[in-house]
Amino acid sequence: MGINFFDSAIDTKIGEEYNTVEQEFNCSIVQSKETETKMINDMEVCECNTIHEDVVKAVRNKMPDEEVTMDLADTFKVFSDYTRVKILCALLNHEMCVCDISALLGMTKSAVSHQLRTLKQSNLVKNRREGKVVYYSIADEHVETIISNGMEHVLE
Numbered sequence: 225m226g227i228n229f230f231d232s233a234i235d236t237k238i239g240e241e242y243n244t245v246e247q248e249f250n251c252s253i254v255q256s257k258e259t260e261t262k263m264i265n266d267m268e269v270c271e272c273n274t275i276h277e278d279v280v281k282a283v284r285n286k287m288p289d290e291e292v293t294m295d296l297a298d299t300f301k302v303f304s305d306y307t308r309v310k311i312l313c314a315l316l317n318h319e320m321c322v323c324d325i326s327a328l329l330g331m332t333k334s335a336v337s338h339q340l341r342t343l344k345q346s347n348l349v350k351n352r353r354e355g356k357v358v359y360y361s362i363a364d365e366h367v368e369t370i371i372s373n374g375m376e377h378v379l380e
Contacts, residue, residue, distance in 0.1 A: 302346045303370070307331070308339050312362065312371055315349060319361035 288296070302308060307329070314320060314328055322340065326333045340360055343349040350363045362368055 299346055299348075302342060302348060303374070305339070305342075307335070308343055309371075311336070311339055311343065312348065312367070315360060315362050316368060316371060319352075319359045321357050321359050325360070 287293075303312075310329055311325060314325060320328070322333050322336050325331075325340075326336045329336065340349060340351075344351065344360075348363050348367050349360050351358050351360045353359075
């Protein structure tokens with residue numbers, strides 16, 4: 225049997241001060257329970273405890289390796305940055321140098337370069353040098369597809 229918070233607190237709290245703490249605590253429990261109930265009511269919840277072993281086995285055999293899953297998660301982390309997404313959207317339209325991207329987005333060249341480095345390390349952009357100018361572009365059609373599918377999903 226555990227120690228009840230209010231039983232141990234009664235020694236140090238007296239009168240109204242104790243009652244106020246108890247009321248606040250009970251209120252938060254009620255709010256939490258109401259929120260939990262609402263969350264459950266807004267989604268479909270399985271009401272059985274049966275494990276469909278054939279389904280679990282079939283899916284387990286098709287799951288990618290841990291390393292591949294982690295690499296995929298890391299790729300999506302790169303897409304989680306607003307600035308990097310803006311840069312990728314700009315590069316979908318045309319290859320651009322750091323100065324052009326900087327002017328377009330109203331950012332410093334240093335900030336743009338930092339984001340481009342991250343995008344390049346993730347193989348989402350590539351670059352080519354023409355004299356003193358380095359142009360950046362989308363690495364391949366996969367990146368275009370990810371952005372296009374993401375946009376389509378957001379605009380639904």
